[in-house]
Amino acid sequence: DSGVTQTPKHLITATGQRVTLRCSPRSGDLSVYWYQQSLDQGLQFLIQYYNGEERAKGNILERFSAQQFPDLHSELNLSSLELGDSALYFCASSLTGSGNTIYFGEGSWLTVV
Amino acid sequence: AQSVAQPEDQVNVAEGNPLTVKCTYSVSGNPYLFWYVQYPNRGLQFLLKYITGDNLVKGSYGFEAEFNKSQTSFHLKKPSALVSDSALYFCALTGANNLFFGTGTRLTVIP
Numbered sequence: 353d354s355g356v357t358q359t360p361k362h363l364i365t366a367t368g369q370r371v372t373l374r375c376s377p378r379s380g381d382l383s384v385y386w387y388q389q390s391l392d393q394g395l396q397f398l399i400q401y402y403n404g405e406e407r408a409k410g411n412i413l414e415r416f417s418a419q420q421f422p423d424l425h426s427e428l429n430l431s432s433l434e435l436g437d438s439a440l441y442f443c444a445s446s447l448t449g450s451g452n453t454i455y456f457g458e459g460s461w462l463t464v465v
Numbered sequence: 466a467q468s469v470a471q472p473e474d475q476v477n478v479a480e481g482n483p484l485t486v487k488c489t490y491s492v493s494g495n496p497y498l499f500w501y502v503q504y505p506n507r508g509l510q511f512l513l514k515y516i517t518g519d520n521l522v523k524g525s526y527g528f529e530a531e532f533n534k535s536q537t538s539f540h541l542k543k544p545s546a547l548v549s550d551s552a553l554y555f556c557a558l559t560g561a562n563n564l565f566f567g568t569g570t571r572l573t574v575i576p
Contacts, residue, residue: 456509
């Protein structure tokens, strides 16, 4: 158990809908990362937050957004969903940033039908 | 630009034989390198990392990795493979604020 908690584990939703994925980082970790894993794209970095502030942005679509709250949990919002958004979404956390080990949650499986 | 390459999509090895999963990297400056393993329908589990110091890094489950600066490589090794080692392995390089992952190597250990 990495200590990173993600909910829900699985969800199925229709195209055009909006979903929210939730992440609780490991105790004491200030950085939260979101990654998308799909068969054709591999592991893609989406976005990072550090202590409530956005620190780095990767290949995140404009339809997606995230935030980190004062209690350090994070949410990834996916809207206007398309079939191609079906993927495994990982949250990860680390103490600070570069050089620290990043620990991953078990992921949220999103299926868009 | 920073990047990580895993040249082999698939590696097959017989149980009990030594295994190697290859990784090369490209970075300006000193690299921070990681190996992660992903079992089916699971998250990524941290195996080991190289930050500085000894070029041979020991990690979880008997795995080790050798950092070679001249060859810009960070190959994952294990002296004796187990069937339970069968999984997807990712090499990663830390950038300023996130990890850059390789495309992954699927390791199959044949009984």
